[in-house]
Amino acid sequence: MKGLNQYLPKIGWGILLSWSVAVTAEAEINTASSDEAALSLFQQMGQALTQLSYNGIFTHEHSGNLDPIRITHQVINDVEANRFKHLTGSANAIVQRSDASLCAREDLSQQTLLPRTDDSLDSHYLLKLVGEDRVADRSVYIVNALPRDEFRYGYRLALDTETAMPLMMATISGNRMLERFQFIDFQPVTNTAEVVDELIEPKRDEVLLLGGCVQTADLAHWRLGWVPSGFQLISAKVTDSAEMLAFSDGMSRFSVFVSRVLGRKTLEGEARRGGTLVYLDKIVIAGEPYQVSIVGEVPKTTAQKVASAVIPLARR
Template sequence: MLLSPLAQSSGCPDADPEALRWLDKMSRSVHQVSYHGVVTYQRGEADMQVMQVSHFVQGDRSSEKLTQLTGQGAQVVRVDHPLDCVHPGHKLLRMSEHIQGGYCGIAGHYRFSVTDGDRVAGRKTVRVLVSPRDMYRFGYVMDLDRKTGLLLKTTTIGRGNVVLEKFQFAELSFNKRMPDGIEIEVVHEAEHPVPGVSTEPTRLANGWRVRWVPSGFLATDTQPANAGRRTFTDGLAVFSVFVEELDREIRPGEGMVREGSTTSYSRGLSISGTPLLVTVVGEVPVNTARMVADSVDWVR
């Protein structure tokens, strides 16, 4: 059971109940609100993309569409997502239903506070400030719509208060239907695997494990021991670990690429004589990705 960080016990004395209630509301808005808007997404100082986002809720299903208005103009569509399918990350944010003393949940890994936010896309907002309690994750500044709890603006903050990326609605309307699409050549229909059920083909001869992840990160699904991927979340950040067996030894070393808050870290390893390529991709600092990759081992 996911317990609540709302409890003001000796184990969690500085948890902010108001901030945690807003996080709860934010996680539920994804299932409750139909909207259509234009958002800007900026990584670093130069790279900015403009996207059209539509989300439609009807009955017990939701559909969504994300269209690039800049760059290659690709589109991602997902239809008929069941509303009773709550992903692990949202469960970690839904804390107000499970009040029990002594367990902090996500508030054990982040400090939260609430203040008035800026007006975003003409909407009044409340601002939730999120500061990591350790070096293994990033901080956030999130502006939520005061009426619906919808996330309207978020800034990801790295070490030294460096802004890594920004996401913000420039235009927003609460429509009850999906708008007509834009002419797009590249369309990707996103699959929706059921949480807890693996759709990853088995590729490895042996089972493997990740022996270390930062405290608070949980697996998002159940994968066979020899599947090539594991995914973890703490409710705000997500990262995946990919393991590939190689047919020959490679020189030990590492490579890293960071775009905004997304780190892609690869490392060549040899475990029990088997050459492997381990890659960690997600919204974590490079040192976190490195430590996760170094912890990969065979199941014994």
């Protein structure tokens, strides 16, 4: 990723850190073109997130709290696994694992769960390379991703100049930072012999979370009549009592949970933790109430529209 300095503006760092929304009109954001350098960096970041193994410690800053977390991320033979351990509070760890070889790579256009869109990230975010800095004692490029509509948040990222891994990611609403993830130690792993066995077989007291597969959506009983443009179905889980459908636009992500209500009592309301919103609503189908929960990094107006767009599929 050398040679990007030609794209960097020669201005003071204090100005570079100012959030571009404050000085960029909405109409200009909607019509402006993203930097070629920023687009290239985001493509490299996507590869790094799914292909790079690393160890590190990052902080999660949200709602006045600062949580330090140790992470081990390994990608071996299509198996992607993370081990998260909070360094304050409870010492229990969470292991998150997904095995791409177990999921059929089907064409999502064959699914009937959402309106199909093929728009690129640039269609929904104005991507700008705005400067350089250091994070976790490593050189980084600073990139802003400004939303082109009201259905998603903006982001500021610090991308490692060597690996394109995001070493800092802040979620921005208007001029307010909702949360920030930032590495304070980051070590890429190039020797696959250093795989941590606990990621494959977690310890007894650790929580194991398995990723969903897209083809599971074929078993779902629900679909969305509307999603913000650019959001795609990325995984699904179907059980006897509940269903989960997860969507992403390449930056933001939200999940939709639908479950049958026991006792006919539903919950309604909202709660927020940093950039993550939990929005609770209900729908009534053939006189039966169902709980709908939207969880993700989206504004409340987006969650409300998604919740109202949940409709049942015709039973097969």
